[in-house]
Amino acid sequence: xxxxxxxIGIGLIGSSIARAVxxxxxAKTIAITTRKAATLDEARSLGLGDIYTLDAAEAxxxxxxxxxxxxxxxxxxxxxxISGHLAPRAILSDVGSVKGAVMKALEPMVPQGVHxxxxxxxxxxxxxxxxxxxxxxxxxxxxxxxxxxxxxTVAVDRLISFWGALGSNVEVMDAGHHDLVxxxxxxxxxxxxxxxxxxxxxxxxxxxxxxxxxSASGFRDFTRIAASDPVMWRDVFLTNRDAVLExxxxxxxxxxRLQRMVRVGDGEGMQELFTRTRAxxxxxxxxxxxxAAPDFGRPHGTPETVALxxxxxxPDDAVREHGGGEDA
Amino acid sequence: xxxxxxxIGIGLIGSSIARAVxxxxxAKTIAITTRKAATLDEARSLGLGDIYTLDAAEAxxxxxxxxxxxxxxxxxxxxxxISGHLAPRAILSDVGSVKGAVMKALEPMVPQGVHxxxxxxxxxxxxxxxxxxxxxxxxxxxxxxxxxxxxxTVAVDRLISFWGALGSNVEVMDAGHHDLVxxxxxxxxxxxxxxxxxxxxxxxxxxxxxxxxxSASGFRDFTRIAASDPVMWRDVFLTNRDAVLExxxxxxxxxxRLQRMVRVGDGEGMQELFTRTRAxxxxxxxxxxxxAAPDFGRPHGTPETVALxxxxxxPDDAVREHGGGEDA
Numbered sequence: 001x002x003x004x005x006x007x008i009g010i011g012l013i014g015s016s017i018a019r020a021v022x023x024x025x026x027a028k029t030i031a032i033t034t035r036k037a038a039t040l041d042e043a044r045s046l047g048l049g050d051i052y053t054l055d056a057a058e059a060x061x062x063x064x065x066x067x068x069x070x071x072x073x074x075x076x077x078x079x080x081x082i083s084g085h086l087a088p089r090a091i092l093s094d095v096g097s098v099k100g101a102v103m104k105a106l107e108p109m110v111p112q113g114v115h116x117x118x119x120x121x122x123x124x125x126x127x128x129x130x131x132x133x134x135x136x137x138x139x140x141x142x143x144x145x146x147x148x149x150x151x152x153t154v155a156v157d158r159l160i161s162f163w164g165a166l167g168s169n170v171e172v173m174d175a176g177h178h179d180l181v182x183x184x185x186x187x188x189x190x191x192x193x194x195x196x197x198x199x200x201x202x203x204x205x206x207x208x209x210x211x212x213x214x215s216a217s218g219f220r221d222f223t224r225i226a227a228s229d230p231v232m233w234r235d236v237f238l239t240n241r242d243a244v245l246e247x248x249x250x251x252x253x254x255x256x257r258l259q260r261m262v263r264v265g266d267g268e269g270m271q272e273l274f275t276r277t278r279a280x281x282x283x284x285x286x287x288x289x290x291x292a293a294p295d296f297g298r299p300h301g302t303p304e305t306v307a308l309x310x311x312x313x314x315p316d317d318a319v320r321e322h323g324g325g326e327d328a
Numbered sequence: 329x330x331x332x333x334x335x336i337g338i339g340l341i342g343s344s345i346a347r348a349v350x351x352x353x354x355a356k357t358i359a360i361t362t363r364k365a366a367t368l369d370e371a372r373s374l375g376l377g378d379i380y381t382l383d384a385a386e387a388x389x390x391x392x393x394x395x396x397x398x399x400x401x402x403x404x405x406x407x408x409x410i411s412g413h414l415a416p417r418a419i420l421s422d423v424g425s426v427k428g429a430v431m432k433a434l435e436p437m438v439p440q441g442v443h444x445x446x447x448x449x450x451x452x453x454x455x456x457x458x459x460x461x462x463x464x465x466x467x468x469x470x471x472x473x474x475x476x477x478x479x480x481t482v483a484v485d486r487l488i489s490f491w492g493a494l495g496s497n498v499e500v501m502d503a504g505h506h507d508l509v510x511x512x513x514x515x516x517x518x519x520x521x522x523x524x525x526x527x528x529x530x531x532x533x534x535x536x537x538x539x540x541x542x543s544a545s546g547f548r549d550f551t552r553i554a555a556s557d558p559v560m561w562r563d564v565f566l567t568n569r570d571a572v573l574e575x576x577x578x579x580x581x582x583x584x585r586l587q588r589m590v591r592v593g594d595g596e597g598m599q600e601l602f603t604r605t606r607a608x609x610x611x612x613x614x615x616x617x618x619x620a621a622p623d624f625g626r627p628h629g630t631p632e633t634v635a636l637x638x639x640x641x642x643p644d645d646a647v648r649e650h651g652g653g654e655d656a
Contacts, residue, residue, distance in 0.1 A: 073595075097545075122541075122542045122544050122545045123544060124544075124545070125622035125623040126609075126622060126623070127622045132622070134628065136628045136629030137628060139628065139629050140629075141544055142541055142542055142544075144542070167629075171541075180535075181535060181538045181539060181542060182542065182545060184527070184528060184531070184535075184539060184547070185538075185539050185542045185543055185545050185546060185547040186542070186545035186546040186547065187546075188524070189524065189545075189546035189547050189549065189550055190546050191586060191590070192520060192524065192583070193546075193549075193605075194586070194601060194602055194605050195579065195582050195583050195586050196516070196517065196520065196579055197605040197608050197609075198582055198586075198601050198604065198605055199512070199575075199578050199579050199582045200512060200608060201604050201605060201607075201608055202578075202582070203512070207508075207509060210509045210513075211509060211512060211513050212608070212611045212612050212615050212617065213470055213499075213615060213617065214450045214470055214472070214509060214510065214513045214514070215513055215612045215615075215617050215618065216450050216451060216452075216469055216470075216617050216618075217425075217450045217452070217510060217513050217514035217517075218513060218514040218515075218517035218518050218521075218553050219512070219513040219514065219517050220609075220612050220617060220618045221517065221521075221549055221550075221552060221553060222517055222549075223605070223608055223609035223612055223618070224549060224609065224623070224624060225546050225549060226602075226605040226606070226608070226609065227605070227606045227609040227610075228602075230598075230599050230602035230603045230606070231599060233598070233602050234595050234598045234599040234602060235595075237589075237590045237598055238593055238595050238598075241590055241591065241593065244590055245587070245590060245591060247527075248587060248590075250527050250530075251523065251524055251527050252583075254523050254526055254527045254530070255520070255523045255580075258519060258522070258523050258526075259573070259576060261565075262519070262565045262569055262572055262573060262576075263569065263573060265566055265569065267401075267562050267563075267566050270558075270561070270562045270565055270566075271558050271559060271562040273522060273526050274522050274554075274556075274558035274561050274562060275558045276526065276529055277521075277522050277525040277526055277529060277551070277554040277555065278554070278555045278558070279529075280525050280528060280529055280540070280551055280554070281454075281525075281548075281551035281552065281554065281555040282555075283540045284540050284543045284548050284551055287540050287541060287543075289540065289541065289543050289544050289548060290543065290544075290548045290551070291626050291627055294453035294454060294455045294460065295453040295454070295552070295624075296552060296623075296624035296625070296626055297624070297625055297626060297627065298618075298619050298624050298625060299619055299625065300462065300464045300465060300467065301464030301467050301468075301495075
């Protein structure tokens, strides 16, 4: 499908693309470039590509598809390095969770003749780094593309086919609309999860240890997304500020009303809300975006550490040191 | 271990106790009583007990262990029916998520000679009703008992052994302390999850359908606990008001600070918080209260509806009609 694919950054998303492209034979050559030597070494030892280099300019030479897979905060630096080296008619894309601010910053740096088609695969796990990726990550998930209206439609169709070959459904939309929808589906949920886990982290030590013991009663669900890559998420909130504050405002208005229901003991109002919310989960299951198994299909019946913990599964300081994944 | 166990209410928790007691032979006879005939019929067709009756007074006759498994809001009604019929030296317990207010309301109704030992197994799924239960639900989970200091220690030890036989770790603590810890581990997380799912439910129809499509980016995690039994949760917030408002207050103070970080673009502050929260999840995994598998071990690689949805897995209106599980 492509002669040469260049992945700039090789965290969870980049390494999942590399594995899927290898598995399905979608590019003759895969070039991988990172900022940190340790990340590049890890990618090499995992055999994720054909060319490995710390020189981003060299990596993009002759590539007909270049995908930025770093946190959005370093896009401008990367573009400054590669813009003079991009091949004519190359497709330049990315996988960032924010589109509007990013496009505004990058567009002036995109050379004439390069097809700039920003993208966002709605997929991931809370793990990060080159070893966290797997080829099936995108299967059944959505990928949003946000090209400007004047971008070459043949190039857009090629990128749609690429994501389709990775197993994704593809939707093309306006960048601003993407950012508003993702603010409520992704950014505000992460903000809230980080926040409540932070509230627990501030509790006195003895209460905190009880919270950990009794976390199966709800709290542990929030800790999953609050274990996501800190640098990537910092950049999301720095670049999608307005949409996040708008959606957070709606959430807080609703929470003030619910807080009042608790204070005055409005059982009827609570029961009405709690009944209405069930329907949303059913819709998500029906849409194929969630498992119908109880408790996310978590294992029951054995203390889970015994059955499942393997050293590589627990993110440790070593993993975090070399960049938290997408911070390549 | 017991001659006759009476379960009042047979939702997710009650039916899981019944299955585990049958599997391990912990009681010679299991009597089941519910308010609604349809729930009782379902329990009978599942073969969960030996005696089935709509008359709670009859159900507790001669029982040496009686466990209330209804929403806490109906405890007082149930007690009015059974208090004159409890056997001397019977153990009376429950599985409710709130302990302080409940004990205060019930204690005056407990006959002399009956051992009142409130309990709370920290286990569950978002599904409800007699068919949602399974015998391994309590394995590796904690069960908290909150007897008053003057309760017979032999009786407390018997109940500790009972929960140990179901696979649980048992901790005895003060009811007020339980309610404060559970407010932050369980009640506030549920409140927040219900709230954000409610915010989405109020979005315009076309945005809402996009939220459902792109929910794998974080939002869908919240929909799981927001699909829990509405009546049970209404009663939790009606009976644990003070502790919930206290912990919600802390959460909101922290959220105001984080909201300000987003507004002023304090990347350093955000990155510090987002890094700190990772450690909490690692502690929960190490404590054996969470799976270390990425994404809760959710299936990847196939559209999940195709692989997993079976009609009985999706809570539907029929299930909700006969009482949402613990609303027996």
